[in-house]
Amino acid sequence: MIAEKMKNMVANSSAIRAMFEEGNRLAKIYGAENVYDFSLGNPNVPAPEAVKKAIAKLIEEEDPVALHGYTNSNCGYADVREAVASSLNERFGTRFEGKNIVMTVGAAGGLNVILKSLINPKDEVIAFAPYFGEYRSYTDNYDGVLVEISPNTADFQPKLDEFEQKITPKTKAVIVNTPNNPTGVVYSEETIQKMAAILEAKQKEYGTDIFLISDEPYRELVYDGAEVPYLTKYYDNTIVGYSYSKSLSLPGERIGYLVIPDEAADSEQLLAAANVATRILGFVNAPTLQQKIVAKCLNEKTDVSYYNRNREALYQGLKECGFECIKPEGAFYLFVKSPTADEKEFCAAAKKYNLLIVPGSSFACPGYVRLAYCVSYETIINSLPKFRELAKEYF
Amino acid sequence: MIAEKMKNMVANSSAIRAMFEEGNRLAKIYGAENVYDFSLGNPNVPAPEAVKKAIAKLIEEEDPVALHGYTNSNCGYADVREAVASSLNERFGTRFEGKNIVMTVGAAGGLNVILKSLINPKDEVIAFAPYFGEYRSYTDNYDGVLVEISPNTADFQPKLDEFEQKITPKTKAVIVNTPNNPTGVVYSEETIQKMAAILEAKQKEYGTDIFLISDEPYRELVYDGAEVPYLTKYYDNTIVGYSYSKSLSLPGERIGYLVIPDEAADSEQLLAAANVATRILGFVNAPTLQQKIVAKCLNEKTDVSYYNRNREALYQGLKECGFECIKPEGAFYLFVKSPTADEKEFCAAAKKYNLLIVPGSSFACPGYVRLAYCVSYETIINSLPKFRELAKEYF
Numbered sequence: 168m169i170a171e172k173m174k175n176m177v178a179n180s181s182a183i184r185a186m187f188e189e190g191n192r193l194a195k196i197y198g199a200e201n202v203y204d205f206s207l208g209n210p211n212v213p214a215p216e217a218v219k220k221a222i223a224k225l226i227e228e229e230d231p232v233a234l235h236g237y238t239n240s241n242c243g244y245a246d247v248r249e250a251v252a253s254s255l256n257e258r259f260g261t262r263f264e265g266k267n268i269v270m271t272v273g274a275a276g277g278l279n280v281i282l283k284s285l286i287n288p289k290d291e292v293i294a295f296a297p298y299f300g301e302y303r304s305y306t307d308n309y310d311g312v313l314v315e316i317s318p319n320t321a322d323f324q325p326k327l328d329e330f331e332q333k334i335t336p337k338t339k340a341v342i343v344n345t346p347n348n349p350t351g352v353v354y355s356e357e358t359i360q361k362m363a364a365i366l367e368a369k370q371k372e373y374g375t376d377i378f379l380i381s382d383e384p385y386r387e388l389v390y391d392g393a394e395v396p397y398l399t400k401y402y403d404n405t406i407v408g409y410s411y412s413k414s415l416s417l418p419g420e421r422i423g424y425l426v427i428p429d430e431a432a433d434s435e436q437l438l439a440a441a442n443v444a445t446r447i448l449g450f451v452n453a454p455t456l457q458q459k460i461v462a463k464c465l466n467e468k469t470d471v472s473y474y475n476r477n478r479e480a481l482y483q484g485l486k487e488c489g490f491e492c493i494k495p496e497g498a499f500y501l502f503v504k505s506p507t508a509d510e511k512e513f514c515a516a517a518k519k520y521n522l523l524i525v526p527g528s529s530f531a532c533p534g535y536v537r538l539a540y541c542v543s544y545e546t547i548i549n550s551l552p553k554f555r556e557l558a559k560e561y562f
Numbered sequence: 563m564i565a566e567k568m569k570n571m572v573a574n575s576s577a578i579r580a581m582f583e584e585g586n587r588l589a590k591i592y593g594a595e596n597v598y599d600f601s602l603g604n605p606n607v608p609a610p611e612a613v614k615k616a617i618a619k620l621i622e623e624e625d626p627v628a629l630h631g632y633t634n635s636n637c638g639y640a641d642v643r644e645a646v647a648s649s650l651n652e653r654f655g656t657r658f659e660g661k662n663i664v665m666t667v668g669a670a671g672g673l674n675v676i677l678k679s680l681i682n683p684k685d686e687v688i689a690f691a692p693y694f695g696e697y698r699s700y701t702d703n704y705d706g707v708l709v710e711i712s713p714n715t716a717d718f719q720p721k722l723d724e725f726e727q728k729i730t731p732k733t734k735a736v737i738v739n740t741p742n743n744p745t746g747v748v749y750s751e752e753t754i755q756k757m758a759a760i761l762e763a764k765q766k767e768y769g770t771d772i773f774l775i776s777d778e779p780y781r782e783l784v785y786d787g788a789e790v791p792y793l794t795k796y797y798d799n800t801i802v803g804y805s806y807s808k809s810l811s812l813p814g815e816r817i818g819y820l821v822i823p824d825e826a827a828d829s830e831q832l833l834a835a836a837n838v839a840t841r842i843l844g845f846v847n848a849p850t851l852q853q854k855i856v857a858k859c860l861n862e863k864t865d866v867s868y869y870n871r872n873r874e875a876l877y878q879g880l881k882e883c884g885f886e887c888i889k890p891e892g893a894f895y896l897f898v899k900s901p902t903a904d905e906k907e908f909c910a911a912a913k914k915y916n917l918l919i920v921p922g923s924s925f926a927c928p929g930y931v932r933l934a935y936c937v938s939y940e941t942i943i944n945s946l947p948k949f950r951e952l953a954k955e956y957f
Contacts, residue, residue, distance in 0.1 A: 168771055168828040169835040170682050170704070176842065177834045191634050213626040231608040235812045239586050272667060272816070272845060279844035283703075287565050304842035309565070376563055382802075384593050417630045419850030433563040433863070439572045440564040447571065447699035449674035450667060454849045455814030 176304065177206040190523050197521060203550035205538040206523045208348065208499065210416040212541070218415060221463040225456065227252045231257050234459065238452045243270030243424075243447040244437075247462040251424055253467040260398040261428075269425040269441045270453035273418075274384045274410035277425045278305050279448055279514040281406050282340070284440035285378060286311040290500040295325040297502065297532035299302060299348050299382070311339070318532045323350040323493065323502070324358050331365045336373045341366070345395060349530045349537035351478075351495020352501040353389060363402035376404055384410035384423070385498040387468065390475050393496040403430040411461050413499075413541075414469055422457035474499045476549050477540040484551040488558035499541040502527070506561035510536050520553040571699065592916060597867040598945035600933040601918045603743065603894065605943075607865050607936070611634055613810060616858040619918045620851065629854065633847045636832075636840040638665030638819075642857040646819055649860040654792040657821075664820040664836045665848035669779045669805035669812075672820045673700050674843060676801050677735070679835035680773060681706040685734040690720040692927035694777070694896065696742050706734070713927045718745040718888065718897070719753050726760045731768045736761070740790060741780040744932035745897040745924045746890020748784060751791045758797035771799055771827040779805035779818070782863065782892040785870050788891040797826040806856050808894075808936075817852035869894045872935040872942050879946040883953035894936040897922070901956035905931050911955060915948040 169177070190204035225234060238244050249265035256263055273279035286292065288310035294320040306313045314333055319326045320451045325343070343362075345354040354362075366377050381398040386409070389395060399405045410423035427438050445452065452458075481501060482494055491504040503524075505513040510533055511526045516534075527535030540547060564572070581601035588597045620629060633639050644660035651658055666672035681687065683705035689697045691713040701708045709728055714721045720738070738757075740749040747759075761772050776793040781804070784790060794800040796806075805818035822833050840847065847853075876896060877889055886899040898919075901909040905928055906921045922930030935942060 169679055169831050172682075173679055173835045173838065176838050177831065180834070180838050185630075201804065207632065209632045211627060214630050216758050218630075219621045219626065222617060227695060231614065232606060234810070235609050235613075235814050237582075237602065237604045237813045239583060275841075275844035275846050277844075284564055284568055287567075301842065305844065416627070418632045419630050419847060421846060421849050423896050436572065439575070439633050440568045443568060443571050443575050446670075447696065447703065448671075448843065449670035449700065450845075451816060452814060454816050454852065456851070457849065462853045 172307070175197050186525055193521055200549070202521045202523070202552060203546055204523045204544065205540065206525055208413070208539050209418060210413055210541045211543055212247065212416050212473050214416040215464065215467040216419070216471065217464050217467045218460060221460045222456070224463070229459070235455055238261070238455060238458070239292045241442045241452050243268070243453055244455070244458050247458045250462040250465060251283060255426065257355070259400070261397065261399060263426060263428060266438065267427055267429065269427065269438070269445065269447070270458050271408075271425055272422045272450045272453055273412060273421040273423045274382055274408045275301065276421065276453070277410070277423050277448050278382060279406065280441050280444045280450070281380060281425055282306060282309050282311065283444040283448060284437060285339055287339070289337065291335060291337045293330065293333060293338060293341040295330070295343065297323070297349050297527060297530035297535070298342070299344060300529045302342050306478040312336070313325070315531055317534055323347065323352040324354060325362070327358070327361050327365060330362070331369070334369045334377065336375055338369070338375070340376050340378045340380050341487060342380045342382055343398070344382045346389060346497025347526070348498055349384065349500045349554050350493070351498045351500050352493070353393045353395055353496045356394070358367065359398060359401050366402055366404070370404070378431070379405045382406060382408045382409060384413050387414045388471060388474060388499060389497040389502070390471070390478060395497065399426065399428050399430070403428070404432055406431065415461065415464055415467060416442060416469055420454065420457045422453055422461055474541065476544055477542070480544065480547045481538065481540050486556060488554050489562040490558065499539060501538045501540060503536050503538060505534050505536055508534060510534055520557050522550060522553050522557060567702070569616070572706055576911045580583060581918050588916055595944070597916045597918070598941055598948060600916045600935065600937065601920055602861055603808070603934050603936060604813060605808055605864070605936045606938055607811050607868050609811040610859065610862040610864065612859050612862045613812070613855060616855045617851070620854050624854070631848055633853070636837045636847050638663070638848055639850070639853050642853045645860060646855040650821070654795070656792065656794060658821060658823060659941055661833065662822055662824065664725065664822065664833070664840065665816045665853050666803075666805060666840070667845045668816040668818045668847055669803045670696065671816065671845050671848070672803040672805070672818050673775065674703060675699060675836050675839045675845070676775060676803065676820055677704050678839040678843060679832060680734055682734070684732065686730060688725065688728060688733060688736040690725070690738065690880045690921060692718070692744050692925035692930070692951050693737070694739060695924045695926070697737055709733070710926055718742065718747040719749060720757070722753070722756050722760060725757070726764070729760070729764045729772070731770055733764070733770070733772050733944060735773045737774050737775045737777055738793070739777045741784060741892025743780065743893055744895045744922070745888070746895050747888070747893045748785065748788045748790055751789070754791045754793060754796050761797055761799070763800075773826070774800045775803060776800060777803045779808050782809045783866060783869060783894060785866070785873060786891040787889060790892065794821065794823050794825070798823070799827055802824065810856065810859055810862060811864055812852065815849065815852045817848055817856055869936065872937070872939055875942045876933065876935050879942070880949060885949070885953065885957040894934060896933045898931050898933060900929050900931055903929060906931055912952055914954050917945060917948050917952060936950060
């Protein structure tokens with residue numbers, strides 16, 4: 168009775184979400200402190216105090232009709248868009264204006280808006296495994312075809328030779344996610360330069376426009392001084408999708424933006440399409456109070472040291488148990504090699520110890536598992552004896 | 563370069579929105595007080611004071627990690643869903659539970675979620691003209707076909723004979739909107755009973771399920787004691803889409819819900835599909851702070867007397883000018899007969915007097931214009947001399 172397309176999706180409903188719901192179920196049985204839920208990227212660091220202050224100030228000082236009303240443009244408040252553009256320009260030496268910014272319902276909303284704006288049925292969208300599994304659904308929403316580049320398990324930088332081979336005249340977009348979910352890897356400047364050169368050459372060869380969509384909710388979550396190149400500076404047809412979910416710990420509030428630079432092909436038409444797509448997909452506009460909040464908190468930072476402490480503790484702890492994992496430079500995930508080929512079996516074994524981890528096949532990379540360490544430090548420390556017991560089953 | 567589907571949509575981008583943006587442009591030139599913008603359903607009544615109090619309380623008392631975090635289910639907070647269900651049960655004698663409620667990004671988000679959940683390509687969705695033009699876009703998002711029932715300009719109740727004739731084995735959904743945008747008409751209980759009987763008979767005839775989707779953001783905005791039947795009580799396959807945009811004056815905040823009753827066919831599967839659709843369309847969940855706010859304000863009411871005063875003044879004023887219009891029983895729109903067949907010409911003439919009104923062709927009902935009277939009373943009163951001047955061009 169439900170739509171055919173949805174039948175499969177309901178059947179394979181996100182393993183990540185299922186795990187998250189399972190975590191809540193187990194917490195009710197065993198107590199939350201005895202469940203080690205590494206399943207979802209739901210930050211455990213509270214939003215900066217400035218967010219609370221911004222809300223208190225906004226409700227005191229702003230006219231509620233304007234504060235909670237429709238925005239003049241579906242792309243968001245003009246002043247918010249300008250503030251976001253200025254902040255990016257200061258940080259990255261770009262030259263965006265308010266008109267280049269489309270406020271969105273999180274990065275997920277932004278990706279849907281840009282794919283709706285760009286994709287014709289059967290157009291190809293390239294993603295590098297391992298990738299956030301939702302990219303497949305978002306592409307499918309517009310009848311596009313997701314083309315996968317196989318994972319480079321040596322260092323999880325993208326396989327650029329395979330990438331070059333898989334670009335076709337039907338390639339309309341390439342999604343990159345750096346710092347990466349699920350690996351925590353940051354794509355190096357060299358990687359980005361090579362990728363841009365390949366795209367330029369292929370655009371020329373085919374006479375097409377290929378859009379590089381940078382999904383970057385983890386931009387600010389980097390460790391050990393890692394630098395995350397700002398991609399619009401390397402390739403003209405770059406669209407940036409951003410979310411404040413992680414940087415301001417507001418994942419439930421659904422607030423982010425797209426950047427559509429003037430340098431992108433037919434940028435005016437693309438901005439107009441993004442405006443219409445925001446409306447007709449049912450977003451209408453990004454939540455207005457949240458738009459005003461983030462505009463007041465553009466210089467706020469989340470507590471990266473909190474995540475870094477978790478990263479060090481979990482990484483060292485797992486290594487000591489005998490697990491294999493590359494040390495992530497960003498985001499808040501560890502991507503750990505499963506000690507058995509069938510990582511779903513490993514996840515099931517982990518669950519016996521109330522350890523909730525997500526199979527890599529959810530990210531098109533079987534044989535690995537993802538651990539989200541955006542949990543309390545206590546959870547990390549208390550989980551380590553459980554991981555040691557789990558390890559004993561394998562090593 | 564943009565998607566083919568979007569080219570048309572960008573070209574025909576919502577006349578309502580264009581008018582709204584035009585209003586802002588004119589306000590800059592002539593001063594806001596000299597522009598009479600009846601173009602958009604953006605309430606001029608502020609959110610109830612209780613909304614502000616709820617926000618202040620929530621940011622003081624709730625853990626920000628939970629308040630701004632992802633909800634356990636994509637359908638929303640369990641406590642919020644239960645509170646919404648209880649409130650509906652109290653008001654309408656229904657028997658919903660929390661699981662029947664899906665919190666959505668406004669009614670527009672909810673309609674997209676349910677259409678994504680239901681519609682296969684070429685499935686038919688029926689709407690009664692005049693209807694909110696976005697229904698066509700929402701249906702098209704899922705490659706459905708919008709089937710239009712022509713307007714009954716005598717009283718703007720739906721034409722049920724034509725409806726019966728146009729139901730086919732491909733009919734998957736019927737959208738009704740009562741109180742109606744753009745006419746302000748409330749569908750009578752008799753209308754609803756007849757409509758339900760037709761649907762029951764056609765379901766039986768074709769062996770199909772046909773879903774009645776009740777889009778009802780204006781439910782509480784009724785005048786002269788009009789009653790709005792609660793549709794789930796008349797027909798099992800009813801889905802309700804609601805928004806707090808008008809009842810709590812929160813249109814920019816994007817908060818509403820769907821009701822998927824147990825009585826609906828395969829309701830469990832449909833709820834699972836709505837959960838997945840919420841995620842993959844990029845909504846992920848309805849904004850969390852807003853979920854908590856509305857749960858605290860379920861008994862709040864907007865100032866209907868404010869809209870009623872506007873309704874009376876504008877209706878009487880226009881009648882005195884010689885314009886024809888049926889008196890609306892709900893919502894905050896007047897649907898006025900254009901004094902010339904080409905109502906776009908009439909709208910252009912009105913603009914010379916800084917009167918911004920929307921052509922009926924945006925609602926599949928040419929020859930009429932829509933005036934949104936959710937403006938200040940002053941705007942109404944000051945606009946009347948302009949309408950008198952405009953009328954002189956025709957009568």
